[in-house]
Amino acid sequence: MRWSSSASSPVSARPQLAGVPVYSAALASTVPVTVRASSNEAPDGVSPAVRDAVIERLACPNRYPVLGGVDLITALADALGADTDEIAVADGSLSLLNYLLLAHVWPGARVVVPWRSYEAYPICVLTTGGEPVLVPNRTDGGHDLAAMAAAVDDATAAVILCSPNNPTGVALTHDEVAGFLGTVPASTLVVLDEAYLDFDARADRARSRELVAAHANLVLLRTFSKAYGLAGLRVGYAIGHPDVIAAARKILPPFPVSALSVAASLAALGDDAHRAAIVAAVHTQRGQVSVLLAEAGLPSFATEANFVWLPLGERSRALGALCAEAGVSTRVFDGEGLRISLGDAGLPEALSGVLARFAVS
Numbered sequence: 001m002r003w004s005s006s007a008s009s010p011v012s013a014r015p016q017l018a019g020v021p022v023y024s025a026a027l028a029s030t031v032p033v034t035v036r037a038s039s040n041e042a043p044d045g046v047s048p049a050v051r052d053a054v055i056e057r058l059a060c061p062n063r064y065p066v067l068g069g070v071d072l073i074t075a076l077a078d079a080l081g082a083d084t085d086e087i088a089v090a091d092g093s094l095s096l097l098n099y100l101l102l103a104h105v106w107p108g109a110r111v112v113v114p115w116r117s118y119e120a121y122p123i124c125v126l127t128t129g130g131e132p133v134l135v136p137n138r139t140d141g142g143h144d145l146a147a148m149a150a151a152v153d154d155a156t157a158a159v160i161l162c163s164p165n166n167p168t169g170v171a172l173t174h175d176e177v178a179g180f181l182g183t184v185p186a187s188t189l190v191v192l193d194e195a196y197l198d199f200d201a202r203a204d205r206a207r208s209r210e211l212v213a214a215h216a217n218l219v220l221l222r223t224f225s226k227a228y229g230l231a232g233l234r235v236g237y238a239i240g241h242p243d244v245i246a247a248a249r250k251i252l253p254p255f256p257v258s259a260l261s262v263a264a265s266l267a268a269l270g271d272d273a274h275r276a277a278i279v280a281a282v283h284t285q286r287g288q289v290s291v292l293l294a295e296a297g298l299p300s301f302a303t304e305a306n307f308v309w310l311p312l313g314e315r316s317r318a319l320g321a322l323c324a325e326a327g328v329s330t331r332v333f334d335g336e337g338l339r340i341s342l343g344d345a346g347l348p349e350a351l352s353g354v355l356a357r358f359a360v361s
């Protein structure tokens, strides 16, 4: 049965949900997408080890996974040299962000968020009943940490940092994160989202595990969606002080990750060559794309991630539309910029054709 569009439900949702924005999608196109550059994912599938592990676990879908994802937590603790009570797993790092915020943000509390950053952040904050406080990035696309620290007050429950930042690609250094942690109250939760950590090859990137050991209010978010190529299976994890992790675990579902996804992530953890190959391919393409953009005279931010951001302002939509016409899907942030995800082997050639047309249009 389909409801008629005029019939509304007599049930009311929480009033706070009225202001929650909708997670947006790639620009619609009439041309079939041949190069997918609108999602920050790995284009080349999984390793044979992961495929075999998933197929093997498919033999018994009737059985629940291990309670609490403890098998995956144990493997991660071994791999990271952490204790199991410092780790929580869930169906994606975004879910963990939701649980962490639900556990630590009281109704009406403020959550300081860099902006522009991952568009899910304000949605997560609003759905917990908190108030997102958006602090504009610096003009080079990096977080304005001084302004973010200044925005923290007694009513602030949490701060989110994203490094490398989606969608600008700019990453924080170790000293920047350490300095920031020194300025915010120890009672304010600081979430450092490291979804794109593997693509950041700088020597001075944040040694975040070291920082967690020194700051009981810091929690890291990591994911198997990007460099491990498992976006469709939805697995992420959080690392932090046992009390912070325990609070999130209280509201996590009892089986936070599906059995197939646990099998895949365990196999992926044991197959670092595949992760390294995904990262290497992104680094190569990042160089190629940055040359193409420079040759076309287009601005881009210094990216440490598997995507590149062009701060084109009002011209963003025009370039996004040209890309779409050429079968290249991208993400347009109207009036701000265009994000091109890296990885698809056809991207440099397709982009080069588009850029030639953009220059003359």
Ligand SMILES: Cc1ncc(COP(=O)(O)O)c(C=O)c1O
Pocket (backbone or CB within 6 Å): 040, 091, 092, 093, 094, 095, 118, 162, 165, 166, 193, 195, 222, 223, 224, 225, 231, 234, 235, 236
């Ligand atoms: C910064 C950032 N954090 C988290 C996520 C979500 O990751 P996951 O697939 O683990 O939920 C994304 C996805 O694009 C992201 O860009």
